[in-house]
Amino acid sequence: MNYREDNFYISKVLQGNLSSFAILVEKHKGMAYTLALRIAKNQEDAEEIAQDAFMKVYNSLSTFKQDSKFTTWLYKIIYNTAISRFRKKHIDSYSMEESSMADSVHEQDDDGLDILHHQERKRIISMAISRLKEDEGVAMTLFYLNENSIKEIEEITGFTDSNIKILLFRGRKKLLFELKKILKDEIVDMI
């Protein structure tokens, strides 16, 4: 389905058009649910969080300033709803130097993944991403999947610029480590 700009639907919803809100939900439910899942770590909770967040969005849509980005506002509500359910974890300080280990496993994982079928690759990648810590998962998903800028991630999560960079470094390392571990286990299982 080809969607129009968010502001078009928002104006309609504010005029009392509920089906426009349904379109808005359809348009953004994937990313909203993905973010909720990064924190909740299980589908039921993630769905509840995303639904709660959409309800909050509907109830406070009149307060939304249409000159700002709707998705940033939506993801902020998703993030806060999820975090208020699952206590916010402290971001440990992380040394940038530690990321060197992650770079060394790049090549091996790439080759290992190439020989797997698409569905299997998707399953393994999702599994590895789900093993990231909540904040790492959110930061990585927003940055790499949704291509949000650091500034936008700052707005959504409330973290500082340096914290987000730390989360991204740490997330990369962890993701590659988990990927390697899963691939090893899968190979061992095959044998």
Add this chain to the structure above:
Amino acid sequence: MSLEEIKKDPFIKSLFDEGGKEHPSDKFTDQIINTIKAQSKESAFVYTPVISKNVWLVIAFFGVSLFAYLLLGSAEQGQGQGLNLYGYSLNVDTSIIKGVFSKIAFSFEISPILKTSLLALIFFTFSNLIIFELRSRSFFK
């Protein structure tokens, strides 16, 4: 590693692109819309008191005044300054109440039967108003 390098990391980017977004259940949107519909139905039946606070105060003032007047205001018909009702007497200074009623130039003579009837009517009206208010509150809960 700089931020640009992280961003350009093709392997990590490809992992996220391939992993893609997760998908909620098929009922996801419908459930939200149904909740909103239910919510707007509820808000259409928000409880608003049948009798407002201010009206209650006015009713209470007149009720209590009339009640007091009927009980005490006609004491002068009985024995001196005391309250004399159906053979029981109570020495109460009723001058304040009489003063209030005389100020608003409200004075009339009523028989004991009428007085009893009015007291019963006031009691009946008040108790029914309270019951009605409480019932309407519990209905909207």
